Amino acid sequence: MHPDDDAELQHVAEWLRQNSVVERLCAAADDAIRYVLDGARTWRFSLSAGEVDSDERSSVGTKLQYHVIEQLGLSKEPPLDTTIVGLPVEIKGTVRDTWMIPREGQCEITLMIQIDDKEQRMRALLMRTHRAWLTGGRGNRDLKRSPRRAAVREYAMEIAPWTGLPSEPLRLLKREQLEVVFGPKGQVKRLTALFGYLPGVIIPRSSIETVCAKNQDPMRRARQAKEHVLEEHGLIVLVGTWTEERRLAARLGYDLGDSAWVAVDRSLVKAVDLDAQL
Incomplete structure (x- = not known):
């Protein structure tokens, strides 16, 4: 039939x-x-x-x-x-x-x-x-x-x-970058490198948990990495967990849902903030 x-x-x-x-x-x-x-x-x-x-x-x-x-x-x-x-x-x-x-x-x-x-x-x-x-x-x-x-x-x-399928951003990293992100330097340093390597790429919570495998409280370490990412790479990390950051990311064209992360150039964030105020 x-x-x-x-x-x-x-x-x-x-x-x-x-x-x-x-x-x-x-x-x-x-x-x-x-x-x-x-x-x-x-x-x-x-x-x-x-x-x-x-x-x-x-x-x-x-x-x-x-x-x-x-x-x-x-x-x-x-x-x-x-x-x-x-x-x-x-x-x-x-x-x-x-x-x-x-x-x-x-x-x-x-x-x-x-x-x-x-x-x-x-x-x-x-x-x-x-x-x-x-x-x-x-x-x-x-x-x-x-x-x-x-x-x-x-x-x-x-x-x-x-x-x-939903993108796995870790697959975008080159071999030498993976060696840093999964290296021995500690979670905050490795997460700082991750966001620095992937500006403008949405990174789901699961990817951060993979980088920090077998360690306690990886989201806390990711939050701690935010200031280092800004200082070392000039990027502001936005987190879907926080309403204001989620809305700001949306104005920049990123859908973070309620748990994803993205690192964006600070000049773009300031421009969007200024535009919103006007």
Whole structure:
């Protein structure tokens, strides 16, 4: 059956499209990646890093289904992973080129999410994973099988096109800069270097926690670094936690939410302040 003729598949697809699915799936993918990397305890910020083993990369898909369910306001429900508009739906994530469909999910509606860590992007497809479209006769030991690429091209519906994941600013640093930011000189000095290397780049709380991994109260150390950043680099650090700084950042074109940070040239801050007063 072609997807256009599969009424149940169409009902699920319509529900997903009406629920800001692209934004929510991106958030779920980012959450799953950060959960596995556990930067606040490991200093890791990329799935492609050599310190991340293959089992950990594979576990992103397992964590992803729970984050997707949470982001979409669904519940973990049998017989598969969840139900959407009363229909059972399997959720499968992968950081590779294909998905492994368990026996119970075969011939069922499957939300298939693919994460490309190298390009920092994700996409999502919806497909009824018929056994006729899966590779192999019996699959692996768990009887899992993968959809053939030709079948995916013809029978999968695009729910979210390739979309960029939230940026990880630590990936912007050069090798010599990373050696300083993750060096032995103390949290305040390392955070001062971080903001100095990345002016105008929004830095989420999680990145600061990664730089200060295994240390106490990294946000306090980041606040202490503000005066050093101004003195050494001529940059004013704005923090989303504080209402006035969040508003000032917004006037400069930065959305800090309630926890992100950004270092901006002090002349720009003074100009915006003066303009606001006038």
